[in-house]
Amino acid sequence: MQSHTGETPQLPNTPVITVANTYHGVEVVDKYQWLENADDPKVVQWSKAQSDYTRWVLDNIPVREVIAKRLHELYNQSSPQYYQFQYQDGMLFALKDQPPLDQPLLIKMDSPHDLSTEQVILDLNQLDPTGLTSIDFYVVSPDARLVAVSLSKGGAEDGDVHIYDVATGNKLSDIIPRVNGPTAGGDVAWTADGFGFYYTRYPRDSERPVEDIRFYQQVYFHRLGTSTEEDTYAIGKEFPRIAEIEFETSPDATHILAIVANGDGGEYAHFLLGSSKRWVQITRFSDLINKAKFGPDNALYFLSNKNTSNGKILHLHPGQTDLSYASTIVTESDAVIQSFHPTATKIYVRELVGGPSQIRIIDLADGSHEFVPLMPVSSVWDIVTLGEDKILFKNSNYLEPPICFTYEPSNQKPVRSALHFTSPADFSDCEVLREYAISKDGTRVPMNIIRRKGTTLNGKNPTILTGYGGYGISQVPGYDRVLSIWLDNGGVYAEANIRGGGEFGEDWHKAGNLTSKQNVFDDFAACAQYLIDTGYTNPAKLAIKGGSNGGLLVSAVMTQHPELFRAVVCHKGVHDMLRVELDPNGEFNITEFGTVKNPDHFRALYAYSPYHNVVDGTYYPDVLLTADENDGRVNPSNSRKMTARLQAATSSKGHVLLRMSSGSGHGMGDALSQRIALQADTYAFIFDRLGVEFTQPQQ
Known part of the structure; x- marks a missing residue:
């Protein structure tokens, strides 16, 4: 850490109050369970002292001020x-x-x-x-x-x-x-x-x-x-x-369709309110229908994963409520169906091919298909139908800002709308490479690597690796103006398409949930090792970051492979996998993570739960954990407990920092000023820990 000025706040003393919980005959000791009670004045005082210390450390990193200034420029000068x-x-x-x-x-x-x-x-x-x-x-x-x-x-x-x-x-x-x-x-x-x-x-x-x-x-x-x-x-x-x-x-x-999810695990049932004015159940959780849309004639279309990993689309005639009468109008292909949008004579199908998107147009009369021209290696979202066979969609990739296009088959090519984004970030000398790591079980795991052209693979490049790996959520190419701060200063950025996501269909998701969750961490560790082995970086120059389920990811991989990383940034992560289901949000997650009430689930959860796998005397990387007291999705006690455990256990002389805040929840609806402050802290921490000097970009 570079030199600081001013009076130094002190980290608080963290008492050990041992509590033993027993699961299926296994006694699990918890030294910091007392930190779960957010209303306890001692917890409030402890959290404030941690936050004060973290604020002092981060504010005294010399590059934080210039990073914050650049962030304001990137946002305020954007359209x-x-x-x-x-x-x-x-x-x-x-x-x-x-x-x-x-x-x-x-x-x-x-x-x-x-x-x-x-x-x-x-x-x-x-x-x-x-x-x-x-x-x-x-x-x-x-x-x-x-x-x-x-x-x-x-x-x-x-x-x-x-x-x-x-x-x-x-x-x-x-x-x-x-x-x-x-x-x-x-x-x-x-x-x-x-x-x-x-x-x-x-x-x-x-x-x-x-x-x-x-x-x-x-x-x-x-x-x-x-x-x-x-x-x-x-x-x-x-x-x-x-x-x-x-x-x-x-x-x-x-007609109104109520789409009912059974928690977060991907099971859905559908109930239709039509002309009869009665709610009629059309699908059940066991039918593996995960999306539904009405056509212009009130016909129902369903995305089904029944006996398919990548999805197929079913059609049910208007007035019909028996799913057994549905016909398959789009069969499974090598691409993963993400969403679909019926129009007058077509159906637009948004698909993933390992991460990048494509839009396939299928003629409802004869089944013929064609593709909408898109940016190369890009993602598509915000599709909305505009009447007849016309749609509006947004398209971008890692290097090109989002543009909204309108499209109708008669024009053959998308028409650029007035809704396009401009930014002062310059990615003109950057490139994206698709590379593959080999996971512990031999699975090929892709990752997208963004770097400046001409980057030398000398093992010395400061590198950030990120991922998510849960709920079937895919990591897709996306434009991030803030990333230019990292690339402008010689950084490499890698995004891993690990199991647990949906990049390769429901099988890819299921290979990374419940008792198979360890695959997610093995995949991510393999990507980190690949970046080291191929000369992109070395452990002293490698940082990992993730949020929410991605916070669980980086926390678990850090405890399993502390030697691979110099810095870890964990935003609002889940760390105690044995007690998380006691929180409201945790119960929704049981269908994705499992429950300690099931002995097989418990064994899997206990084996990777980051909080329970911190080992005394281990040399852990420097860690920045962030949490918010208003977070209704991940209880901030996860970060409090993980901070206490790491601070007590690590043999490193570096930092384990807890950045507690209020007023921003899990991140949904954050004020722009809050987002900029968090990004400034995150990049300042990584710059400082990896020894990166900040260079102001040429205007």
Whole structure:
């Protein structure tokens, strides 16, 4: 660590209070279980002392100030970004990030090709100048007259729904409490007349014990202009305790599909509300249907993983509710189906080929197909249908900023819209290489390596390796202006497509969950070893970072292979895999991670749980752990306990730092200023630990 100035805060004394928990006859000692009680004044005092020390260390890293300055330039000199599109009644709606504003604007426009028609419906920065109020989701009424918006504060994701008039931006008197929550989320589905909507409802007041208020999500109906106390129950009493509900509405809003997830493990059931005004179950968890869409004629389309890893698309005629009558219209291929979008005569299928995206257009009449031209080695997202056979989509890769295109088959090629992003980051002399590591069991594991052209493989390049490896979530090519700070200063950046993700289908996901989770860590360690063996870097110049499930990833790999890394950054990670299911979010994750109640699951969890595999006297890398007191997805006690355990165990003279904050939750809805502060701390820590000098880029 470089020299510091000013009075030095001290790390707090951390008492050891031994507690023994027994699982299937195995006694597990926990020295820091007392740090789980966030309301204990001793825990509050301990956390503050840790944070004060971390703040002093980070603020006294000389490069932090110039990194923060560059981050502000990268954001403030960038153009606005538009995302989360909805199209209703000939109008396009979106959220708009406009630095230096902390929170996005909710806007509408007549056309993605004409920004002069843009109109702001809701400006959170005026509603709450502190920047702590965020939009969880929004849903536009079928006639585009009103919009339902879930708003939450301080990153907690506990959202109440408010109704705004699209034309005037005025707020109606209706407020529906407890519609959104962390993990299970929330949603709204308007009725065809636009005078009411179905919504996801969490238990209120004393309806259930306090430990159950984040569970038992159900569906209720609200009529505009009435008290929410008069809202009527629709469906959900029979749903699992860990149900996560979202809606899909037919184009004419006469049919609503409730999509019910059984926690986070990828099992879904579907319930249809149609002309009969009764909810009818169409699919069950065992059917392995994970996505559903209505066609323009109210036909239902399903993405199925039944007897397939990469997915197939089924079609069910309008009015039919028996899944056995569904026909397969898109068969499994080498590409993994991520999503699909039926239009008048086509179906657009977004697919992954090991990470990069493609859009396949299939003719519903004869089954013929063609592909939409895209950027090379790129990703596609934010697809929305614009009527007839026209779509809007966003496309970018690691080196080129996102551009929104419109496409219709008659034009043969995408048309660039006015919704394109510009940034002062310069990646013109960079390149992306696709390379493969061999995991412990012989599996080929790809990773994308971003570097400046002409990088010498001399084993001395400062390198960051990142990954995720869970929930079937794929790491896809994406533009990150902030990455230019690292590349401008000689850094190499590698993103691993490890098992647990969805890059190669559901089999790739299942090979990295439940009792197979160790494969994820073996894959990531193999990627780190590859970067060392091929001359990209060496352990003294290698950092790993990850967040949430990616935080579990880097924490577990650090405890298993501490000799491979110089620095570890773990954002809001899960570290105690034996007690995580006692938290509300942890229970949702049982279908992905497993449960200590199952002896096989327990053995797997105990074998890799980072907190339980820290070994006294080991020389661990320097570690920066971040957490937020408002995080409803990962209990910050994970980071408190892991910090205490590492500080007591490591033989290194380096740092184990805990950056605690409040007001930003798990990261959803973070204010821009909060994001910049966290990024400045992260890069300052890595620059300092890896001995990287900062060079201001030429303007």
